[in-house]
Amino acid sequence: MTQTSVNLTHATSEQLLEATRAVIAGGGSSNMRNMGVTDPLVLDRSAGCRLWDVEGNELIDVNMGYGPHLFGYADPDVLGVVAQQLRLGAITGITHRLDHQAAELIAATVPSIEQVRFANSGTEAITSALRLARFLTGRAHVVTFEGHYHGWSETVLRKSAITDNGSDPTGAVPGAPGMIPGALDFTYQLPWNDAAALDALFAAHGTEIAAVILEPICGNAGMVHPLPGFVEKIADLTARHGALLVFDEVITGFRVGLNGAQGVLGVQPDLTIVSKVLGGGFPVAAFGGSRELMAPLARNEAFHAGVFSGNHAAMSAVVAMLTKLTGDPSVYGTLDVLSSYAEQRLADVFAEAGRPVRITRAGSVLSVALLTRPQETESDYDAAVPLIDFAAHRRLQILCQRAGLYFHPNPLEPWFLSTAHTPDVLDSVVATVKDSLARL
Numbered sequence: 001m002t003q004t005s006v007n008l009t010h011a012t013s014e015q016l017l018e019a020t021r022a023v024i025a026g027g028g029s030s031n032m033r034n035m036g037v038t039d040p041l042v043l044d045r046s047a048g049c050r051l052w053d054v055e056g057n058e059l060i061d062v063n064m065g066y067g068p069h070l071f072g073y074a075d076p077d078v079l080g081v082v083a084q085q086l087r088l089g090a091i092t093g094i095t096h097r098l099d100h101q102a103a104e105l106i107a108a109t110v111p112s113i114e115q116v117r118f119a120n121s122g123t124e125a126i127t128s129a130l131r132l133a134r135f136l137t138g139r140a141h142v143v144t145f146e147g148h149y150h151g152w153s154e155t156v157l158r159k160s161a162i163t164d165n166g167s168d169p170t171g172a173v174p175g176a177p178g179m180i181p182g183a184l185d186f187t188y189q190l191p192w193n194d195a196a197a198l199d200a201l202f203a204a205h206g207t208e209i210a211a212v213i214l215e216p217i218c219g220n221a222g223m224v225h226p227l228p229g230f231v232e233k234i235a236d237l238t239a240r241h242g243a244l245l246v247f248d249e250v251i252t253g254f255r256v257g258l259n260g261a262q263g264v265l266g267v268q269p270d271l272t273i274v275s276k277v278l279g280g281g282f283p284v285a286a287f288g289g290s291r292e293l294m295a296p297l298a299r300n301e302a303f304h305a306g307v308f309s310g311n312h313a314a315m316s317a318v319v320a321m322l323t324k325l326t327g328d329p330s331v332y333g334t335l336d337v338l339s340s341y342a343e344q345r346l347a348d349v350f351a352e353a354g355r356p357v358r359i360t361r362a363g364s365v366l367s368v369a370l371l372t373r374p375q376e377t378e379s380d381y382d383a384a385v386p387l388i389d390f391a392a393h394r395r396l397q398i399l400c401q402r403a404g405l406y407f408h409p410n411p412l413e414p415w416f417l418s419t420a421h422t423p424d425v426l427d428s429v430v431a432t433v434k435d436s437l438a439r440l
Helices: 013-021 031-035 076-088 097-109 122-137 195-208 230-241 260-265 291-298 312-327 331-353 381-387 390-402 423-439
Strands: 043-047 050-053 058-061 115-119 141-145 187-190 209-214 244-249 271-274 285-289 357-362 365-370
Touching: 058 423, 076 312, 097 115, 097 285, 097 312, 115 122, 115 291, 122 141, 122 209, 122 244, 122 271, 122 285, 122 291, 141 195, 187 195, 195 209, 195 230, 209 230, 230 244, 244 260, 260 271, 285 291, 331 357, 331 365, 331 423, 365 390, 390 423
Parallel strands: 141 187, 141 209, 209 244, 244 271
Antiparallel strands: 043 050, 050 058, 115 285, 271 285, 357 365
Protein backbone atom coordinates (compact mmCIF):
# COMPACT_ATOMS: atom_id res chain seq x y z
CA MET A 1 0.00 0.00 0.00
CA THR A 2 1.41 3.37 -1.06
CA GLN A 3 1.18 6.37 1.26
CA THR A 4 2.29 9.95 0.90
CA SER A 5 3.71 12.20 3.60
CA VAL A 6 2.90 15.41 1.71
CA ASN A 7 -0.04 17.57 2.73
CA LEU A 8 -1.58 17.83 -0.72
CA THR A 9 -3.98 20.63 0.19
CA HIS A 10 -1.32 23.28 -0.33
CA ALA A 11 1.23 21.25 -2.28
CA THR A 12 3.36 22.71 -5.02
CA SER A 13 3.32 21.26 -8.53
CA GLU A 14 6.61 19.54 -7.80
CA GLN A 15 5.33 17.98 -4.58
CA LEU A 16 2.02 16.92 -6.07
CA LEU A 17 3.64 15.48 -9.19
CA GLU A 18 6.00 13.45 -7.00
CA ALA A 19 3.05 12.17 -4.97
CA THR A 20 1.12 11.35 -8.14
CA ARG A 21 4.06 9.40 -9.53
CA ALA A 22 3.83 7.18 -6.45
CA VAL A 23 0.40 5.97 -7.53
CA ILE A 24 0.33 6.63 -11.31
CA ALA A 25 3.22 5.23 -13.32
CA GLY A 26 5.17 8.21 -14.60
CA GLY A 27 2.67 10.68 -13.15
CA GLY A 28 0.17 10.56 -16.03
CA SER A 29 -1.75 8.02 -18.10
CA SER A 30 0.08 8.70 -21.36
CA ASN A 31 3.77 8.59 -22.22
CA MET A 32 3.35 11.62 -24.48
CA ARG A 33 1.66 13.51 -21.65
CA ASN A 34 4.44 12.65 -19.24
CA MET A 35 7.10 13.71 -21.74
CA GLY A 36 5.25 16.97 -22.18
CA VAL A 37 6.15 18.19 -18.71
CA THR A 38 9.87 18.95 -18.44
CA ASP A 39 9.31 21.37 -15.56
CA PRO A 40 6.83 20.15 -12.89
CA LEU A 41 3.31 21.30 -13.76
CA VAL A 42 0.12 20.07 -12.11
CA LEU A 43 -3.11 21.81 -13.05
CA ASP A 44 -6.09 22.93 -11.04
CA ARG A 45 -8.35 24.26 -13.81
CA SER A 46 -8.54 25.57 -17.37
CA ALA A 47 -10.72 28.01 -19.30
CA GLY A 48 -10.47 29.67 -22.69
CA CYS A 49 -6.80 29.36 -23.64
CA ARG A 50 -5.49 29.56 -20.09
CA LEU A 51 -4.35 27.10 -17.45
CA TRP A 52 -4.01 27.56 -13.69
CA ASP A 53 -1.70 25.28 -11.76
CA VAL A 54 -2.14 24.14 -8.16
CA GLU A 55 0.01 27.07 -6.98
CA GLY A 56 -2.26 29.61 -8.66
CA ASN A 57 0.07 30.43 -11.55
CA GLU A 58 -1.65 31.35 -14.82
CA LEU A 59 -0.33 30.17 -18.18
CA ILE A 60 -1.39 30.74 -21.77
CA ASP A 61 -1.68 27.35 -23.47
CA VAL A 62 -1.01 26.72 -27.16
CA ASN A 63 -1.01 22.93 -26.81
CA MET A 64 -4.73 22.95 -25.95
CA GLY A 65 -5.06 19.32 -24.92
CA TYR A 66 -3.34 18.23 -28.16
CA GLY A 67 -5.97 19.87 -30.31
CA PRO A 68 -9.63 19.21 -29.45
CA HIS A 69 -10.52 22.68 -28.15
CA LEU A 70 -11.32 24.78 -31.20
CA PHE A 71 -13.37 27.18 -29.05
CA GLY A 72 -11.10 27.01 -26.02
CA TYR A 73 -11.37 25.09 -22.77
CA ALA A 74 -14.71 24.78 -20.98
CA ASP A 75 -16.76 26.00 -23.95
CA PRO A 76 -20.22 26.61 -22.41
CA ASP A 77 -22.00 25.75 -25.66
CA VAL A 78 -20.65 22.20 -25.42
CA LEU A 79 -20.48 21.82 -21.64
CA GLY A 80 -24.10 22.89 -21.17
CA VAL A 81 -25.41 20.26 -23.57
CA VAL A 82 -23.25 17.52 -22.06
CA ALA A 83 -24.22 18.48 -18.51
CA GLN A 84 -27.89 18.19 -19.44
CA GLN A 85 -27.30 14.76 -20.98
CA LEU A 86 -25.38 13.56 -17.91
CA ARG A 87 -28.49 14.23 -15.86
CA LEU A 88 -30.43 12.02 -18.27
CA GLY A 89 -27.89 9.21 -18.30
CA ALA A 90 -24.40 8.84 -19.78
CA ILE A 91 -24.58 5.30 -21.13
CA THR A 92 -27.14 2.54 -21.55
CA GLY A 93 -25.67 0.38 -24.29
CA ILE A 94 -28.80 0.97 -26.40
CA THR A 95 -29.25 3.18 -29.46
CA HIS A 96 -30.15 6.73 -28.46
CA ARG A 97 -31.79 9.51 -30.47
CA LEU A 98 -28.46 11.38 -30.23
CA ASP A 99 -26.75 8.67 -32.29
CA HIS A 100 -28.68 9.64 -35.41
CA GLN A 101 -28.10 13.35 -34.87
CA ALA A 102 -24.34 12.95 -34.37
CA ALA A 103 -23.86 10.61 -37.31
CA GLU A 104 -26.01 12.72 -39.62
CA LEU A 105 -23.93 15.82 -38.82
CA ILE A 106 -20.71 13.97 -39.65
CA ALA A 107 -22.13 12.61 -42.90
CA ALA A 108 -23.29 16.11 -43.85
CA THR A 109 -19.85 17.65 -43.36
CA VAL A 110 -17.22 15.01 -44.22
CA PRO A 111 -17.38 14.48 -48.01
CA SER A 112 -16.33 10.81 -48.01
CA ILE A 113 -18.65 9.61 -45.24
CA GLU A 114 -22.16 8.23 -45.62
CA GLN A 115 -22.12 5.97 -42.57
CA VAL A 116 -19.98 5.87 -39.42
CA ARG A 117 -19.17 3.82 -36.38
CA PHE A 118 -18.18 5.58 -33.17
CA ALA A 119 -15.23 4.74 -30.92
CA ASN A 120 -13.58 6.28 -27.87
CA SER A 121 -10.22 7.30 -29.30
CA GLY A 122 -8.35 7.76 -32.55
CA THR A 123 -6.37 4.59 -31.91
CA GLU A 124 -9.54 2.53 -31.55
CA ALA A 125 -11.14 3.99 -34.67
CA ILE A 126 -8.00 3.54 -36.77
CA THR A 127 -7.56 -0.06 -35.64
CA SER A 128 -11.16 -0.82 -36.62
CA ALA A 129 -10.90 0.98 -39.96
CA LEU A 130 -7.79 -0.97 -40.95
CA ARG A 131 -9.40 -4.24 -39.89
CA LEU A 132 -12.37 -3.35 -42.07
CA ALA A 133 -10.03 -2.57 -44.99
CA ARG A 134 -8.38 -5.98 -44.63
CA PHE A 135 -11.80 -7.64 -44.56
CA LEU A 136 -13.02 -5.77 -47.63
CA THR A 137 -9.93 -6.50 -49.73
CA GLY A 138 -8.98 -9.94 -48.43
CA ARG A 139 -5.41 -8.64 -48.10
CA ALA A 140 -3.17 -8.16 -45.10
CA HIS A 141 -0.60 -5.44 -45.85
CA VAL A 142 -0.98 -1.76 -44.95
CA VAL A 143 1.19 1.16 -46.09
CA THR A 144 2.10 3.99 -43.73
CA PHE A 145 4.39 7.02 -44.04
CA GLU A 146 7.28 8.14 -41.89
CA GLY A 147 6.36 10.81 -39.38
CA HIS A 148 2.64 9.95 -39.52
CA TYR A 149 1.14 8.70 -36.27
CA HIS A 150 -1.85 6.38 -36.34
CA GLY A 151 -2.20 5.46 -32.70
CA TRP A 152 -0.45 2.92 -30.57
CA SER A 153 -1.94 -0.39 -31.73
CA GLU A 154 0.46 -3.23 -32.53
CA THR A 155 0.24 -3.21 -36.32
CA VAL A 156 0.96 0.48 -36.97
CA LEU A 157 3.14 1.70 -34.10
CA ARG A 158 6.57 1.70 -35.64
CA LYS A 159 9.63 3.84 -35.18
CA SER A 160 9.96 6.66 -37.69
CA ALA A 161 13.46 7.16 -38.97
CA ILE A 162 13.00 9.61 -41.88
CA THR A 163 16.44 8.58 -43.04
CA ASP A 164 16.42 5.66 -45.44
CA ASN A 165 14.67 7.34 -48.42
CA GLY A 166 12.37 4.36 -48.77
CA SER A 167 15.19 1.93 -49.48
CA ASP A 168 13.62 -0.72 -47.26
CA PRO A 169 9.89 -0.20 -46.67
CA THR A 170 9.71 -3.68 -45.08
CA GLY A 171 12.36 -2.91 -42.47
CA ALA A 172 9.92 -2.56 -39.59
CA VAL A 173 11.26 -1.17 -36.33
CA PRO A 174 8.73 -1.44 -33.47
CA GLY A 175 7.71 1.90 -32.03
CA ALA A 176 7.67 0.65 -28.45
CA PRO A 177 9.43 -2.06 -26.42
CA GLY A 178 7.31 -5.09 -25.66
CA MET A 179 5.43 -5.19 -28.95
CA ILE A 180 4.50 -8.61 -30.31
CA PRO A 181 7.33 -9.98 -32.47
CA GLY A 182 6.20 -9.87 -36.07
CA ALA A 183 3.35 -7.45 -35.40
CA LEU A 184 4.70 -5.14 -38.09
CA ASP A 185 5.41 -7.83 -40.68
CA PHE A 186 2.39 -6.68 -42.68
CA THR A 187 3.13 -2.95 -42.53
CA TYR A 188 5.19 -1.14 -45.15
CA GLN A 189 6.51 2.33 -44.43
CA LEU A 190 7.58 4.97 -46.94
CA PRO A 191 9.00 8.50 -46.74
CA TRP A 192 6.32 11.17 -46.98
CA ASN A 193 6.10 12.92 -50.38
CA ASP A 194 8.35 10.33 -52.10
CA ALA A 195 6.47 9.49 -55.31
CA ALA A 196 9.24 7.22 -56.64
CA ALA A 197 9.22 5.08 -53.50
CA LEU A 198 5.43 4.83 -53.71
CA ASP A 199 5.56 3.69 -57.34
CA ALA A 200 8.24 1.12 -56.56
CA LEU A 201 6.29 -0.35 -53.63
CA PHE A 202 3.07 -0.75 -55.61
CA ALA A 203 4.95 -2.22 -58.55
CA ALA A 204 6.45 -4.87 -56.29
CA HIS A 205 3.63 -5.50 -53.80
CA GLY A 206 0.47 -3.85 -55.17
CA THR A 207 -1.59 -7.05 -55.05
CA GLU A 208 -0.81 -7.52 -51.33
CA ILE A 209 -1.83 -4.08 -50.13
CA ALA A 210 -5.18 -3.70 -48.36
CA ALA A 211 -4.88 0.01 -47.60
CA VAL A 212 -2.69 3.07 -47.56
CA ILE A 213 -3.27 5.16 -44.44
CA LEU A 214 -1.98 8.71 -44.10
CA GLU A 215 -2.48 12.02 -42.39
CA PRO A 216 -3.48 14.04 -45.49
CA ILE A 217 -1.58 16.93 -43.90
CA CYS A 218 1.00 15.40 -41.60
CA GLY A 219 0.46 16.89 -38.15
CA ASN A 220 2.50 14.58 -35.96
CA ALA A 221 5.90 15.49 -37.39
CA GLY A 222 5.70 19.22 -37.82
CA MET A 223 2.75 20.10 -40.11
CA VAL A 224 4.13 18.76 -43.38
CA HIS A 225 1.88 19.47 -46.36
CA PRO A 226 1.75 16.98 -49.24
CA LEU A 227 3.58 18.08 -52.35
CA PRO A 228 1.25 19.01 -55.24
CA GLY A 229 -0.23 15.86 -56.76
CA PHE A 230 1.13 13.45 -54.14
CA VAL A 231 -2.16 12.59 -52.42
CA GLU A 232 -3.84 12.37 -55.83
CA LYS A 233 -1.15 9.89 -56.86
CA ILE A 234 -1.86 7.74 -53.79
CA ALA A 235 -5.57 7.81 -54.63
CA ASP A 236 -4.86 6.74 -58.19
CA LEU A 237 -2.52 3.89 -57.19
CA THR A 238 -4.87 2.50 -54.55
CA ALA A 239 -7.82 2.58 -56.96
CA ARG A 240 -5.85 0.86 -59.74
CA HIS A 241 -4.54 -1.86 -57.43
CA GLY A 242 -7.77 -2.55 -55.55
CA ALA A 243 -6.54 -1.12 -52.25
CA LEU A 244 -8.34 1.38 -50.02
CA LEU A 245 -7.28 4.94 -49.31
CA VAL A 246 -7.65 5.78 -45.61
CA PHE A 247 -7.40 9.33 -44.29
CA ASP A 248 -6.42 9.71 -40.65
CA GLU A 249 -8.09 13.06 -39.93
CA VAL A 250 -7.81 12.77 -36.17
CA ILE A 251 -5.98 16.12 -36.18
CA THR A 252 -7.20 17.76 -39.39
CA GLY A 253 -10.87 16.76 -39.18
CA PHE A 254 -13.01 19.83 -38.33
CA ARG A 255 -9.75 21.66 -37.59
CA VAL A 256 -8.34 22.87 -40.92
CA GLY A 257 -11.86 23.38 -42.26
CA LEU A 258 -15.42 22.19 -41.77
CA ASN A 259 -14.83 19.45 -44.36
CA GLY A 260 -11.40 18.52 -43.04
CA ALA A 261 -8.23 18.12 -45.07
CA GLN A 262 -10.12 16.19 -47.75
CA GLY A 263 -12.19 19.32 -48.33
CA VAL A 264 -9.04 21.44 -48.54
CA LEU A 265 -7.20 19.02 -50.85
CA GLY A 266 -10.20 18.00 -52.94
CA VAL A 267 -9.43 14.29 -52.59
CA GLN A 268 -11.97 11.84 -51.17
CA PRO A 269 -10.63 8.74 -49.40
CA ASP A 270 -12.45 5.43 -49.06
CA LEU A 271 -12.42 5.51 -45.26
CA THR A 272 -11.93 8.44 -42.88
CA ILE A 273 -11.13 8.65 -39.17
CA VAL A 274 -12.06 11.77 -37.16
CA SER A 275 -11.60 12.62 -33.48
CA LYS A 276 -10.24 15.50 -31.33
CA VAL A 277 -12.32 18.53 -32.47
CA LEU A 278 -15.23 16.15 -33.12
CA GLY A 279 -16.10 16.08 -29.42
CA GLY A 280 -14.75 19.46 -28.35
CA GLY A 281 -12.65 17.86 -25.62
CA PHE A 282 -14.74 14.79 -24.82
CA PRO A 283 -13.28 11.36 -25.65
CA VAL A 284 -14.85 10.30 -28.92
CA ALA A 285 -13.80 9.24 -32.40
CA ALA A 286 -15.48 7.91 -35.52
CA PHE A 287 -14.56 6.06 -38.68
CA GLY A 288 -16.68 5.87 -41.79
CA GLY A 289 -17.09 5.70 -45.52
CA SER A 290 -19.70 4.81 -48.10
CA ARG A 291 -22.65 2.58 -47.21
CA GLU A 292 -21.16 -0.09 -49.46
CA LEU A 293 -17.85 -0.15 -47.59
CA MET A 294 -19.52 -0.05 -44.17
CA ALA A 295 -22.02 -2.80 -45.10
CA PRO A 296 -19.97 -5.70 -43.61
CA LEU A 297 -20.27 -4.02 -40.22
CA ALA A 298 -24.02 -3.61 -40.69
CA ARG A 299 -24.26 -7.35 -41.50
CA ASN A 300 -22.04 -8.28 -38.53
CA GLU A 301 -19.53 -9.86 -40.91
CA ALA A 302 -16.71 -7.48 -39.97
CA PHE A 303 -16.17 -6.79 -36.28
CA HIS A 304 -16.17 -3.61 -34.20
CA ALA A 305 -17.25 -3.21 -30.58
CA GLY A 306 -16.70 -1.24 -27.38
CA VAL A 307 -18.83 -0.79 -24.28
CA PHE A 308 -18.33 2.97 -24.26
CA SER A 309 -18.38 3.47 -28.04
CA GLY A 310 -21.01 6.05 -28.91
CA ASN A 311 -22.04 6.64 -25.30
CA HIS A 312 -24.71 9.27 -24.81
CA ALA A 313 -22.42 11.87 -23.18
CA ALA A 314 -19.97 11.69 -26.08
CA MET A 315 -22.77 11.86 -28.64
CA SER A 316 -24.19 14.96 -26.99
CA ALA A 317 -20.73 16.58 -27.25
CA VAL A 318 -20.53 15.70 -30.96
CA VAL A 319 -23.98 17.13 -31.63
CA ALA A 320 -23.18 20.32 -29.73
CA MET A 321 -19.80 20.81 -31.38
CA LEU A 322 -20.86 20.11 -34.96
CA THR A 323 -24.08 22.09 -34.60
CA LYS A 324 -22.01 25.07 -33.50
CA LEU A 325 -19.53 24.62 -36.37
CA THR A 326 -22.16 24.16 -39.09
CA GLY A 327 -24.09 27.11 -37.71
CA ASP A 328 -21.12 29.43 -38.13
CA PRO A 329 -18.50 28.03 -40.55
CA SER A 330 -16.94 31.52 -40.74
CA VAL A 331 -15.06 30.55 -37.58
CA TYR A 332 -12.43 28.95 -39.83
CA GLY A 333 -11.76 32.27 -41.53
CA THR A 334 -11.40 33.91 -38.12
CA LEU A 335 -8.99 31.22 -36.96
CA ASP A 336 -6.98 31.50 -40.16
CA VAL A 337 -6.53 35.24 -39.66
CA LEU A 338 -5.45 34.76 -36.03
CA SER A 339 -3.08 31.91 -36.91
CA SER A 340 -1.54 33.80 -39.82
CA TYR A 341 -0.94 36.73 -37.49
CA ALA A 342 0.78 34.46 -34.94
CA GLU A 343 2.84 32.79 -37.66
CA GLN A 344 4.19 36.08 -38.99
CA ARG A 345 4.87 37.61 -35.57
CA LEU A 346 6.76 34.50 -34.45
CA ALA A 347 8.79 34.43 -37.66
CA ASP A 348 9.79 38.06 -37.08
CA VAL A 349 10.83 37.38 -33.48
CA PHE A 350 13.03 34.41 -34.38
CA ALA A 351 14.58 36.40 -37.25
CA GLU A 352 15.34 39.34 -34.95
CA ALA A 353 16.97 36.96 -32.48
CA GLY A 354 19.05 35.38 -35.23
CA ARG A 355 17.67 31.95 -34.41
CA PRO A 356 17.04 29.55 -37.34
CA VAL A 357 13.51 28.19 -37.09
CA ARG A 358 11.07 26.17 -39.12
CA ILE A 359 7.50 27.45 -38.87
CA THR A 360 4.76 25.77 -40.89
CA ARG A 361 1.00 26.02 -40.66
CA ALA A 362 -2.24 24.42 -41.77
CA GLY A 363 -5.23 26.46 -40.67
CA SER A 364 -5.03 26.94 -36.91
CA VAL A 365 -2.29 24.33 -36.42
CA LEU A 366 1.29 25.59 -36.27
CA SER A 367 4.62 23.84 -36.10
CA VAL A 368 7.47 25.77 -34.47
CA ALA A 369 10.88 24.09 -34.34
CA LEU A 370 14.27 25.57 -33.53
CA LEU A 371 16.97 24.52 -35.99
CA THR A 372 20.74 24.24 -35.71
CA ARG A 373 21.10 26.10 -39.03
CA PRO A 374 18.71 27.44 -41.68
CA GLN A 375 16.84 24.95 -43.82
CA GLU A 376 18.03 25.17 -47.40
CA THR A 377 14.94 23.87 -49.20
CA GLU A 378 11.46 24.44 -47.79
CA SER A 379 9.93 21.45 -49.54
CA ASP A 380 12.55 18.94 -48.41
CA TYR A 381 11.22 17.96 -45.00
CA ASP A 382 13.41 14.85 -44.73
CA ALA A 383 16.45 17.10 -44.91
CA ALA A 384 15.04 19.44 -42.25
CA VAL A 385 14.47 16.87 -39.49
CA PRO A 386 18.17 16.36 -38.70
CA LEU A 387 18.45 20.14 -38.39
CA ILE A 388 15.96 20.38 -35.52
CA ASP A 389 17.67 21.45 -32.29
CA PHE A 390 15.69 19.31 -29.86
CA ALA A 391 17.83 20.24 -26.84
CA ALA A 392 17.59 24.00 -27.42
CA HIS A 393 13.87 23.75 -28.12
CA ARG A 394 13.40 21.92 -24.83
CA ARG A 395 15.28 24.66 -22.97
CA LEU A 396 13.17 27.29 -24.72
CA GLN A 397 10.01 25.49 -23.63
CA ILE A 398 11.09 25.47 -19.99
CA LEU A 399 11.87 29.19 -20.08
CA CYS A 400 8.49 29.95 -21.69
CA GLN A 401 6.61 27.74 -19.23
CA ARG A 402 8.22 29.51 -16.28
CA ALA A 403 7.22 32.82 -17.89
CA GLY A 404 3.58 31.78 -18.32
CA LEU A 405 3.38 30.09 -21.74
CA TYR A 406 2.91 26.35 -22.26
CA PHE A 407 3.66 24.38 -25.40
CA HIS A 408 4.95 20.83 -25.81
CA PRO A 409 8.75 20.52 -25.44
CA ASN A 410 8.91 18.19 -28.45
CA PRO A 411 9.16 20.49 -31.51
CA LEU A 412 7.43 17.87 -33.64
CA GLU A 413 4.26 18.38 -31.57
CA PRO A 414 2.25 21.23 -33.12
CA TRP A 415 0.63 24.25 -31.54
CA PHE A 416 -3.17 24.41 -31.67
CA LEU A 417 -4.87 27.79 -31.64
CA SER A 418 -8.48 28.49 -30.76
CA THR A 419 -10.94 31.35 -30.92
CA ALA A 420 -9.82 32.18 -27.37
CA HIS A 421 -6.37 33.12 -28.73
CA THR A 422 -7.30 36.70 -29.48
CA PRO A 423 -4.75 39.14 -30.94
CA ASP A 424 -3.84 40.51 -27.50
CA VAL A 425 -3.27 36.97 -26.23
CA LEU A 426 -1.09 36.19 -29.24
CA ASP A 427 0.88 39.38 -28.59
CA SER A 428 1.58 38.05 -25.09
CA VAL A 429 2.63 34.70 -26.56
CA VAL A 430 5.05 36.40 -28.95
CA ALA A 431 6.44 38.64 -26.20
CA THR A 432 7.09 35.63 -23.97
CA VAL A 433 8.86 33.78 -26.77
CA LYS A 434 10.93 36.88 -27.54
CA ASP A 435 12.03 37.31 -23.92
CA SER A 436 12.77 33.62 -23.56
CA LEU A 437 14.84 33.58 -26.74
CA ALA A 438 16.94 36.42 -25.33
CA ARG A 439 17.50 34.46 -22.15
CA LEU A 440 18.20 31.27 -24.10
